[in-house]
Amino acid sequence: MANKSRALAQRMLLLCRQETKAYSLWRRTTIPIACQGHLIKPSIMHLRFSLNVNKHSTCTTGSSSLSLRSHTCGELRPADVGDEVTLCGWVQYLRQDLFLIMRDFSGLAQILIPQDEAKLHLKTALCDLPPESVIKVKGTVRLRPDGQDNKEMATGEIEVLAESVEILNVCRKLPFEIKDFVKKSESLRMQYRYLDLRSSQMQYNLRLRSQLVMKMREYLCNVHGFVDVETPTLFKRTPGGAKEFVVPSREPGRFYSLPQSPQQFKQLLMVAGIDRYFQVARCYRDEGSKPDRQPEFTQVDIEMSFVDQAGIRGLIEGLVQYSWPVEKDPVSTPFPCMTYEKAMKDYGVDKPDTRFAMKLMDISKTFHNTEIEFLKDALNQPGGCIQAICVPDGAKHLKSKDHESLKQTARTQFGQEVSVVLVKADGALKSPLNRLMPASAKQQLLQMAQARPGDLLLISAGTQECVRPLLGKLRLQCAELLEGSGVAVRDPSAFHFLWVVDFPLFLPKEEDPDQLESAHHPFTAPLLEDTHLLYSQPHKVRGQHYDLVLNGCEVGGGSIRIHKASDQQHVLETILKEDPSLLSHLLEALDSGAPPHGGIALGLDRLLSIIVGAPSIRDVIAFPKSFRGHDLMSRAPDFVSEDELKTYYTSLSTGQQEAKGTRRNRHCCCCYTFVLKLRLDSYYRWIYIGEMQDDIVP
Amino acid sequence: MANKSRALAQRMLLLCRQETKAYSLWRRTTIPIACQGHLIKPSIMHLRFSLNVNKHSTCTTGSSSLSLRSHTCGELRPADVGDEVTLCGWVQYLRQDLFLIMRDFSGLAQILIPQDEAKLHLKTALCDLPPESVIKVKGTVRLRPDGQDNKEMATGEIEVLAESVEILNVCRKLPFEIKDFVKKSESLRMQYRYLDLRSSQMQYNLRLRSQLVMKMREYLCNVHGFVDVETPTLFKRTPGGAKEFVVPSREPGRFYSLPQSPQQFKQLLMVAGIDRYFQVARCYRDEGSKPDRQPEFTQVDIEMSFVDQAGIRGLIEGLVQYSWPVEKDPVSTPFPCMTYEKAMKDYGVDKPDTRFAMKLMDISKTFHNTEIEFLKDALNQPGGCIQAICVPDGAKHLKSKDHESLKQTARTQFGQEVSVVLVKADGALKSPLNRLMPASAKQQLLQMAQARPGDLLLISAGTQECVRPLLGKLRLQCAELLEGSGVAVRDPSAFHFLWVVDFPLFLPKEEDPDQLESAHHPFTAPLLEDTHLLYSQPHKVRGQHYDLVLNGCEVGGGSIRIHKASDQQHVLETILKEDPSLLSHLLEALDSGAPPHGGIALGLDRLLSIIVGAPSIRDVIAFPKSFRGHDLMSRAPDFVSEDELKTYYTSLSTGQQEAKGTRRNRHCCCCYTFVLKLRLDSYYRWIYIGEMQDDIVP
Structure with a gap:
């Protein structure tokens, strides 16, 4: 076995050498300068005439296989000194008519322009060349003279002495320079996206995206036997699909619809016995203008038969771990898991950012016998409570304009008041509440909130449904404000994954709270122990839904599905009051031998934007809207x-x-x-x- | 290093064993029959309550990882005898209340239903179960008794003695049986696609598709450094994009368009320095009703910078070879290459099926001095010729109704007449032409056409533009007719790849032959040696376009692109008379440092349908229209x-x-x-x- 593979490797090597030799011979026929002429050198004509024998440029693998270049700009190192190389790329800049810095996706290389009379044509051709013109340079790699190393540059120890240059395309004046430090407005970047993508950050983002998805595919297909199935995007409008784009057909009055997810198809594939399905699926959502959303986006869509919640979650933990970029700290599994109830209680939100504490605390007890009117009123209403968050060193770092902005958020987004309480260095409180509270209450407050001198407390009173989201929001705002004033709250290199489970299956409809709507979608199965409630108290049923949260953002969600037609029928018709005939094909499928199944969808754009630390998902999409x-x-x-x-x-x-x-x-x-x-x-x-x-x- | 990995492997193994033990303990709590009840056994409730510790079902890899089953039905072999297994799948059929044949995607397994009193509940539950119901069976693998082996069945040497059974879902009556030998109309298959996909052929097709695409991705990403980039499908209508679906936006009068291919984006990505792009891209084409086309289809879309024709072709040959199904005979590379001119001359079509000969022959010389009126007329017109194909043993196998159908094709599809000449056993001709031809001409005809006794000649006279496609069409029809009467013309297991090159860059417009239109698309670069003709005689220019043909079907096409704005501008504006402002973003991009580049797109659906021998691309698409x-x-x-x-x-x-x-x-x-x-x-x-x-x- 070992012998066989060694022999094979030797044969490959020999083959490579032969072809490389043929190729370099062929390259030697290049006319040194073909400025402004047609890009492909005459020797290619010769190649074209021998098409039938199908001679390839090289037979090697890697980034320069089958290419006009021998190396990429960024890969040259002192080990290459003495080699004749051919580079293709863009003119980054010229220096003193002596150096040309050349760029391709892999990095920069310094080209030394020969100064002797015999090579004057090279100098002439290059010196007036605008930046971003495209050239091919043949030359020899040499060490830079002593003291001229550039430690900042990966190829900073070497340079390439040009022997011939071919100008492949001349660049006109550009709207902005392709240099990472040149700041451009985002609209300008979008208008000239093909220039913007030349930046090293965007090259990194797109290449990382490609690699991450490739690793995910390897894990799903090769490790766990998943089948990559493409599902249609020209589909039928789903009930309540108000956010779906329509596509007129050639038949009067009939429209396709671009689906928001392959939900129905993935379930039908389980009924079809595909067993394990995945797809990197294009999805569509017409939401008009919502911040950082895209009308088309990508999800890693997964469905499995004969699986339970733990199985899906284990799969995803493995998937993330397997595909995680090597240059980042590895993620550890299993991911922590939290119930919806606990997330709301501690963080006031169903996607908590667990990179920092500042948890919500119920301090109702402190104000049990209070005389403060608005607190008393709050406690007296059904479900009323008083809650707080303690911002460590908040009194020290947050200024009064920060206090105002917090109060502003409470007022405008929640219609609520929030009390700001500063804990002074001596432990005394600074707040309008101060005078109205007995000393014992103050003591109890500090104790319950675990507040120390220098901290800041935000206190809100009202119903739990109102207070929790409010403080959840202010908690995040405080983190931002603190970070804005230079305090390290969240480690930017930390990735906190978290499962949130046991969501309610139904929520009261906003426009008619007596009616229920699905918290996620109507196909989610109830928790087994809550199933009986489906027919008596549906609002109390928790679903077998799970959300994957990363650093406070939802990056995935899924569920075990209802796989019995009768249950699905009951949910659609009796609980949700939907017309089940619109989903008759799915109901019929469930009745045709549907296996128990469940799945998940990961928001690829969002996940990637968090991994690369981009401010928007637009930065991980090649051509965003x-x-x-x-x-x-x-x-x-x-x-x-x-x-x-x-x-x-x-x-x-x-x-x-x-x-x-x-x-x-x-x-x-x-x-x-x-x-x-x-x-x-x-x-x-x-x-x-x-x-x-x-x-x-x- | 070796020690470290051995330690890791041991740890993994230990972990697996522990988890497996925990899991099988957990499985042992299964209540034997939960017929009609809720699918997931009570023990899962226990699992759910311990969610926070994230216990997984198993930690192994492969098709049964993270699953409720321990094995798939089709994988059991005598080596598994004695093992306790859990299978999940569909009831294929019951035999004598004793055997249950169970199916999943991997195959069939025979379940032995225990007949003793203590297990009567098992028998009762299973015996009335409709086919296609979903069950979980726990039992022990044993050898079938002597003489009861089933050699036709992969698992035919073993059976599983059931210990407990859980009925996961009961199936209602189905519109057709899930058995490969049951023939269904295609519309019924489409209406119940989720049942149709359970057939072993469709399971094979979809799984092969997934594997083939995965291999292609590995080759492109891992071997040649390609970047998988997703491009938008909500785009702008392209000039002349009459076949594009439109998608209304929320702005009055404005529409997105679903692109027919990512052509513009792939070129822009080259301008953006992505260097090597690929995408398994969803494309859209609204062609109304065309045979075996789909409104959405998939292409493997590839583009490279700094490459020539030979480079792209070498890449694709490697791609096909790398991803080719192991169960098929390997394909050899390089693929043969033929010019467009030669393809038209020899085969009368630009995508010749080279699995058989029957080439077109020019026999004008034979009739140089003919007195036969219609032949004389044909030869006298400009570009006139007389051509023939010789069908080996055609006189023997083709009946007069076949001759009629060939003449019918000529008349209805080409408005032409075709002469059928039979070569009798004694070498004499049987044809209306026979009497009108001198003996010497007959001799010459037989010689030129290399016809032997028993062969059949089809002769057509007219302009070359008319005669070639006609005979090209009849050549294929003859092959079908011969195959229909049992003659082996084309080897069904043969895969003949072929490159067709040197296409004309422009063709006269059908509606106005004085105007030119692109033979493929306006971005194709001319052959270098034809470039000067672009400005003088554009109709004579050949393009750097290449088509990949497999068994007479076009499965891919691509080109080296125009990368200079001035050339592109000239083609669009001067030659094609298009409004270049519609493509101003592309023109501007070409002027911003565009590298020389080229690419190709493979029609994945078509390629797969040929590989699996399907009559239609619908058979390799999960949910076709x-x-x-x-x-x-x-x-x-x-x-x-x-x-x-x-x-x-x-x-x-x-x-x-x-x-x-x-x-x-x-x-x-x-x-x-x-x-x-x-x-x-x-x-x-x-x-x-x-x-x-x-x-x-x-």
Whole structure:
């Protein structure tokens, strides 16, 4: 066995050498400078004529296989000194007509431009070359002279003495420089996304995304026998699918719908006996303008038969661990698990950020006999309570404008008041409440809240349903405010995964609290011990749902599904008052031998944005849409003629024909700024007059 | 290092054993029969309560990891005899109240139902169980008694003596049996796709698809450093994109478009320096009713920078070889390569099926001095010729009704006549032409066509543009007719890959032959030696396009792209007369430092259907649409209310409101057969009255 593989390796090596030799011979025929001419050197013509024998550039693997280059810019090291290399890439900058810094995705390399008379044509060609032009350089790797090393640069010990240069494309003037330290507005980045993606951060983000997904696939397919199945995106509108894009068909009145997730299909695949399904699935959600959402997004969609909650959770823990970037600290499993009830009690939110404490505390007892009117009122109402969070060193670091912003949040987002209590260095309280509280109460308050001198307390009174989310929100705001003033609250390199379980299966409808709606979706199975309540007190039923939370963000959610048609029918018809005929195919499927099954979906964009520390999911998506759903580069969505719409038996609603006409005025599609069409160079460019309105962030 | 990994392995093993022990203890608490009750046994409740410690079912890898089963049905072998196993799956059938054949995706296993009094409850529960019900069986593997082996069954040497059984779901009566030999109409298969997918053929097709794509990803990502990048599907209508679905946005008059391919994005990614991109991309094409097309389909989309034709072709050859199913004969590389001109000359088509000969032959010379009027006329017109194909043993096997069907094809599809000439056993010709031809011409004809006694000649006269495609078509039809009468023409296990290159870059527009249109798309670069013709005689330019053909089907196509803005501008504006402002973002990108680049897209559905020998791409897609674009299972596309459309500022065209109303009449969505809604069992089912009209095949 060992012998056989050794022999194979030797044969491969020999083959590589032969081909490399042929290739370098072939490369030697390059005409040194073909500036402004056609990109591919004449020797390729020769190659083309011998197409039938299918000669390949090289036979090696890796980033430079089958390529016009021999190496990438960023990989050259002192070990390569003496080698003749061919690099292809972009002109980063020129220095003193002597050095050219060349870039490709892998990094930078310094090219030394020969200064002797015989090579003057090289110097002439390169010196006027605008940055970001594309070149091919053949040369020899050499060590930089003593003292000229650049420790900041991965290839800083070497340089390449150019022997020939080919200019593959000349770059015109760009709207911004491709340098990481040059700050650009996000709308400009989006408009010239193909330039923005050249930045090392975006290259890293997209490459990490690719690698992470590849590892996930290996884990699911190769380790656990999952089947990657593609499900349709031209589907049927689901009941209550108000957020679904519609796609007119060629039949009058009929529309496809772009699904928000492959939920129905993944369940049908379980009924079909696929056993283990996954898909990196494109999903669609038309929510208008919501911060940091995208009309199309990606989820890692997973479903298994004959599995329980623990099985799915174990799978996901393994998945995260397996695919976790090697350059980050490894994650440890199992992930901690918390009930919904506990999350709400301690953190005031169903996706707690457990990287820091500042938990909610019930301090009702302290005010049991209080004379303070608003606290007394709060305690007297049904479900009333007084709760607090203690912000360590909050009195020290938070300024009065911070106090105001916290109160503002409480007022505007929750219609509530919040009391700010500072604990002074001597342990005394500073607060309007101070005078109204007896000393014993103050003592008890400090004790219950475990507050020390220098801390700050935020106190809220009201119903539990109101107080918890309010303090949950203020807790996060305090963390941000503290971090803003330089206090380390959350470790930016820490990744705290958490399962949240035992969610309620149904919630009262906002518009009609007597009616119930699904907390997640109508296919979630109840907890076994709550099943009997489904037919008597459905509002008390907890579901077999689980959310995966990372650093306070929901990055995944799933459930064990109802797999019996009768239960599903009851939930849809009796509890949710939905028309079950809209899901007749699913009901019928459940009655055709459906196995018990469950699954999960991970939000890939969100997960990645947290891993790379990006402020927005837009930073891990190659071509994201703006806040208003526009592609600022291509100007989608765009106008379509009435004629084209006729195929689909649709037309613009009355009055919209006029709106359509504005295109003739060159009304900018994304920001209602007028633009002017000018003819520049040899093709059309659009020049925006005035500052472009940024519609990226809300 | 070796020690460290051995220690790790030992630890893993220990952990597995502990967990397995815990798990089998836990399994032993199963109540033997929980028929009709809730699926998950009470012991799971116990598991659920200990969720916080995250106990997993098992810690092993493979198809039964993290599952309620210990093994799959199809994997049991004599080596497992004596083991206690837990199987989960479907009841295939019962035999003599003694044997239960159980199925999962991996195969069948025979369960022996104990006959003793103490286990009577098992027998009672199982004997009335309808086929396709879902059960969990715990039992012990034993050898079948002598002589009871089943050689046809992979698990035919063993059986499982049941100790306990749990009925997880009872199946109602199904529209068809899940047995491979039961033939169903395709519309019935589509309507109950979740049942159809249980067949071993469909399980094989979908699993092979998953594995093939996984191997492709490994090759691209891990071997050649490609980056998997997802590109948007909500995009902007492209010039001439008449086949694009539109998606109304929430802005008056503005529509997204579902792209036919990520062509623009892949090129922009090259400009962005991604260097090597691939994506298993969902694409959309609204072509109405075309045979064996789908409104959404999948392509393996690839683009590389700094590469030439040979590089891309080498990459794809390696890709196919690497991902090729192990159970098929390996494919050898490099693939043969043929110019477009040669393909048309020899095979009359640009995607020749090279599994058999029957090449086109020019026999004009034979009739140089002919007196036969229609042949003389043909030769006298510009570009006129007489060509033939020789069908070996065609005179022997093809009947006169076959001759008629060949003539019919010529007439209806090409408006041409074709002459059928039989070569009799004695070498004499049988044909209306026979009397009109001098003996020398007959001799020459037989010689030129290399025809032997028993062969059949098809002769066509006219312009080359007309004769070649006609004979190309008849060549394929002859192969089918011969195969229909039992002659082996094409080896069904043979896979003939072929590159076709040197296509014309432009073709005359059908509606206006003075105008040119792109043969493939406007981004294809010309051959270097033809570049100068771009500005003088564009109709003579050949493109750097390459098609990958497999067994006479196009399974891929790509090109080296134009990477200079000025060339692209010239092609769009001067040659194609398109408005270049519609592609201004791409033109601008090419002028911002675009590297030379090229790529290819493989049609995954088509490739797979050929590999598995399926008659249609629908057989390698989990949930395909019917010929008319319907999902027969969910009845998509469906009606959407005017109210819902208002969000998108669209409305149904005049008169369509009425059409919409037909839903109230329960008009069947897919076949214009009236349907009746009945309440059956405990939920709604639709019963179709009469035979359902099959709209699957044209």
